[in-house]
Amino acid sequence: MGHSGNLQLKVVNGDAGYVLEDVPHLTDYIPDLPTYPNPLQFNAAYSVVKQYFVNVDDTVSQKIVVHKDSPRGTHFRRAGPRQKVYFVSDEVHACIVTCGGLCPGLNTVIREIVCGLYHMYGVSKILGIDGGYRGFYSKNTINLTPKVVNDIHKRGGTILGTSRGGHDTSKIVDSIQDRGINQVYIIGGDGTQKGAAVIYEEIRQRGLKVAVAGIPKTIDNDIPVIDKSFGFDTAVEEAQRAINAAHVEAESIENGIGVVKLMGRYCGFIAMYATLGSRDVDCCLIPESPFYLEGEGGLYEFIEKRLKENGHMVIVIAEGAGQDLLAESLQSMNQQDASGNKLLQDVGLWISHKIKDHFARLHKMAINLKYIDPTYMIRAIPSNASDNVYCTLLAQSAVHGAVAGYTGFTVGPVNGRHAYIPFNRINERQNQVVITDRMWARVLSSTNQPSFLSANELAKFKREKPSCPVLVSVYSVLKFLGSQIDISDKSKNKAFIYEQSEE
Ligand SMILES: Nc1ncnc2c1ncn2[C@@H]1O[C@H](COP(=O)(O)OP(=O)(O)OP(=O)(O)O)[C@@H](O)[C@H]1O
Ligand SMILES: O=P(O)(O)OC[C@H]1O[C@](O)(CO)[C@@H](O)[C@@H]1O
Ligand SMILES: [Mg+2]
Numbered sequence: 354m355g356h357s358g359n360l361q362l363k364v365v366n367g368d369a370g371y372v373l374e375d376v377p378h379l380t381d382y383i384p385d386l387p388t389y390p391n392p393l394q395f396n397a398a399y400s401v402v403k404q405y406f407v408n409v410d411d412t413v414s415q416k417i418v419v420h421k422d423s424p425r426g427t428h429f430r431r432a433g434p435r436q437k438v439y440f441v442s443d444e445v446h447a448c449i450v451t452c453g454g455l456c457p458g459l460n461t462v463i464r465e466i467v468c469g470l471y472h473m474y475g476v477s478k479i480l481g482i483d484g485g486y487r488g489f490y491s492k493n494t495i496n497l498t499p500k501v502v503n504d505i506h507k508r509g510g511t512i513l514g515t516s517r518g519g520h521d522t523s524k525i526v527d528s529i530q531d532r533g534i535n536q537v538y539i540i541g542g543d544g545t546q547k548g549a550a551v552i553y554e555e556i557r558q559r560g561l562k563v564a565v566a567g568i569p570k571t572i573d574n575d576i577p578v579i580d581k582s583f584g585f586d587t588a589v590e591e592a593q594r595a596i597n598a599a600h601v602e603a604e605s606i607e608n609g610i611g612v613v614k615l616m617g618r619y620c621g622f623i624a625m626y627a628t629l630g631s632r633d634v635d636c637c638l639i640p641e642s643p644f645y646l647e648g649e650g651g652l653y654e655f656i657e658k659r660l661k662e663n664g665h666m667v668i669v670i671a672e673g674a675g676q677d678l679l680a681e682s683l684q685s686m687n688q689q690d691a692s693g694n695k696l697l698q699d700v701g702l703w704i705s706h707k708i709k710d711h712f713a714r715l716h717k718m719a720i721n722l723k724y725i726d727p728t729y730m731i732r733a734i735p736s737n738a739s740d741n742v743y744c745t746l747l748a749q750s751a752v753h754g755a756v757a758g759y760t761g762f763t764v765g766p767v768n769g770r771h772a773y774i775p776f777n778r779i780n781e782r783q784n785q786v787v788i789t790d791r792m793w794a795r796v797l798s799s800t801n802q803p804s805f806l807s808a809n810e811l812a813k814f815k816r817e818k819p820s821c822p823v824l825v826s827v828y829s830v831l832k833f834l835g836s837q838i839d840i841s842d843k844s845k846n847k848a849f850i851y852e853q854s855e856e
Pocket of ligand 1: 453454487517519541544545547551570
């Protein structure tokens with residue numbers, strides 16, 4: 354097996370194209386650290402579990418669909434308790450911080466880190482950092498015990514508070530060092546994980562025995578590699594209530610249109626899954642699939658057709674969809690939030706006005722449009738039961754990893770198995786809906802909405818049947834949709850995501 358020396362990228366190559374993208378370990382930069390037997394072997398609940406400890410060589414495969422002769426591909430270190438640990442209970446001084454936007458399940462993760470550290474590893478010194486990254490150097494801390502966190506999973510939000518911006522690496526690491534913290538649990542989205550990566554790097558350069566563990570949080574599901582993010586299921590479930598309301602309103606009145614805006618800054622996962630879950634949605638608009646309003650194959654034409662057929666319709670739109678169209682018509686400024694994320698215009702309101710104006714101008718069809726924006730209501734609720742279980746596994750995996758001396762990792766399920774994933778893999782790109790994957794094809798075939806593909810793209814699909822089996826079903830749907838509309842270049846939008854996902 355070959356080993357590349359770079360601490361940021363610990364890549365191990367094996368036979369048959371096996372690749373392990375490993376995470377750093379404290380011993381990479383602090384040699385001769387003492388080890389201790391894992392106290393879990395004396396724990397009444399866990400000591401009876403057969404093979405409770407994860408084999409040090411266990412890895413989780415990123416690719417589970419393989420061919421006879423294909424390379425075995427990328428693997429990650431399997432998460433879970435190790436036989437040997439690098440911290441004794443009394444020595445541990447842990448801290449937890451939550452950053453970025455809210456997400457159902459944040460309190461559950463906090464609760465389970467505290468309870469996991471306390472009940473599994475006998476750790477009692479756990480600090481909550483108040484108000485995100487800047488809380489390390491500008492705010493008070495909260496002592497966290499199982500008693501303090503006992504009921505918090507029933508509440509939305511985060512008991513620690515959160516913020517955007519304010520990441521000052523040296524001040525944060527100074528604070529970690531000054532307080533004698535040696536395990537840092539960082540819960541947050543893509544920005545937060547980038548912040549965690551630089552904190553880890555600074556800690557490594559200072560040679561500190563401090564484990565840095567990231568727990569991925571994003572209601573948008575925009576973190577790559579992991580199967581999905583916590584709170585996502587809860588969000589999709591809660592979105593059903595808004596879609597139901599929109600449907601009830603729309604079907605109760607002549608030419609009723611219900612428009613529901615859902616979160617999804619750069620990706621349309623919530624909109625896509627909420628659409629598939631509901632079956633009442635006639636059109637789902639996401640950032641990855643540009644659309645257009647006017648002319649043949651456009652949204653107005655589809656609305657008119659659907660209203661004539663059914664007398665009502667429901668449109669679900671992700672907040673990041675159609676931002677290019679808005680920018681054209683509103684000449685919007687490029688504003689950013691404190692973390693540098695683009696501030697979006699309200700596409701739901703905009704599209705509602707556009708639809709109303711269009712049909713008012715037509716004079717031939719009076720419509721009744723109701724716009725529902727449940728975005729913050731969805732984000733602020735507590736997590737559902739299945740997300741609670743998921744949050745528990747994430748928190749416990751993070752604790753097992755840090756105690757075992759791993760650092761500079763994000764924890765998450767990869768094909769159903771929890772793994773330690775190096776920060777660089779999490780931070781290199783954002784997860785997006787791949788519109789040539791089967792899932793988007795399912796949406797198109799369930800709503801029968803236009804594909805909004807440009808002439809060139811449709812012609813390409815008509816000409817070239819893909820050789821890859823994964824694309825064949827998508828091809829069939831797109832080919833069908835392509836045959837429904839005239840192929841002239843009506844779309845001004847060119848950026849399509851055709852890359853095939855790993856799923
Ligand atoms: N490249 C970066 N380097 C260091 N810190 C960063 C970086 N990007 C973002 N951060 C910090 O991470 C924190 C959270 O970032 P952000 O507001 O983008 O939310 P997020 O973690 O992406 O979550 P979400 O987008 O799901 O709400 C902020 O305090 C921000 O300063
Ligand atoms: O208003 P805030 O708190 O900046 O959050 C809005 C953004 O946060 C997210 O929910 C991600 O956390 C996005 O979907 C949304 O654009
Ligand atoms: Mg983000």
